[in-house]
Amino acid sequence: MITKLIVRGMLVGLLAGLFAGVFAYTVGEPRVDRAIALEEAAAASAGTGAHSHEAAEPAHSHGEEAxxxxxxxxxxxxxxxxxxGLALGGLFALVYAGVRGRVGPRSEPLLAVSLAAAAFIAIVLIPFVKYPANPPAVGDPETINQRTVLYLVAVAIGILSVGAAAAAHRYVSSEEAWPRWLAGGAALLVPVTAAWILLPGIDEVPEGFPAGLLWDFRLASLGTQAVFWLGVGALFAFAARRRSPA
Known part of the structure; x- marks a missing residue:
């Protein structure tokens, strides 16, 4: 049973990944092309400003083909x-199997959608608020390890915060819904806000880089992940409904 569920999750993740690829190609790639053009123009400008006594030296590799x-x-x-998609789809299926009947909605399709939404918030939206994606020509290569570690820390905080919110919502004993939602919201927002304040910020956007292009790229990156997780939730819910129509 669990093997079939994992295979289903991997297939769902594969399809969702291809949907996200179409979105990224259509919406994100034009922004990448513009950012690369800006990077190449800046490199060419820097090359023409070199001292004349360096003319005999080999030029930097900016103009070489990628x-x-x-x-x-x-x-x-x-x-x-x-x-x-294959990797996260399999992991999604494992988590789904672990929480089914224990946490979240009893309806399997609704559980799939809710779990996909929680995953998007935990591993995409929360890290994005602190460390949004950057296009080419933005970012210092010397800080890539630091930026990677900080981003992974933000992902871990997002996962733990969403898990704490789910636990708080479940264990608050109240016949009314609003105390449970209030407890869940506080359990989510308190650690996220603390991390946003305490984690160091990273601002490596070069002077003069178009703000519109920067945010268009970031929104396209966020949109790609939104399409992916929307696809995972919808496709997994459809498969669960087909498996158990009642």
């Missing part, structure tokens, strides 16, 4: 999201 072409990168986008 190791992977843009078409190759676009193919890699779909491949990466498909693999991402």
């Amino acid at each position: 190791p992977v072409s843009r078409n190759g990168q676009r193919f890699g986008l779909f491949l990466a999201l498909a693999l991402y």
Whole structure:
């Protein structure tokens, strides 16, 4: 039974990853192209401003062709999201199996949608508030390890906060719904707010980088994840309904 559930989750994740890939290709890739063009223009400008006594030296590699072409990168986008979907779809199925009948709605389709929404909030939305995605030409390569660690810390805080909210909502004994929702909201917001205040900020946007392009890219990145988790929740709910129509 659990094996079939994991296989179902992986297939659902694969399809959701491909849906997200279509969104990212349609909405996000034009922003990436613009950011790359800005990066190349800045590199060319820096190259023309070099001192004349360095003219005999080999030029920096900004003008060299990228190791992977843009078409190759676009193919890699779909491949990466498909693999991402396979992995997270399997994990989603395991979590779904663990909480089914114990936490959340009794209806299996509604549980699938609720769990996908919780996953989006925990591992996408909460980290995004503190550390949003950046396009090419934004970010110092020397701080990539620090930024990666901080982002993973934000993901861990998001998962723990959503878990605490679910536990608080479940264990508050009240016949009315609002005390449970209030307890769950507080359990979510208190650690998230504390982390937002205590974790160091990262602002490596170069001077003059178009603010509109930056936020368009970030919203496209957030939208890609939203499409993915919407697809996971909807497809898993559909599969659960087909398996158990009653």
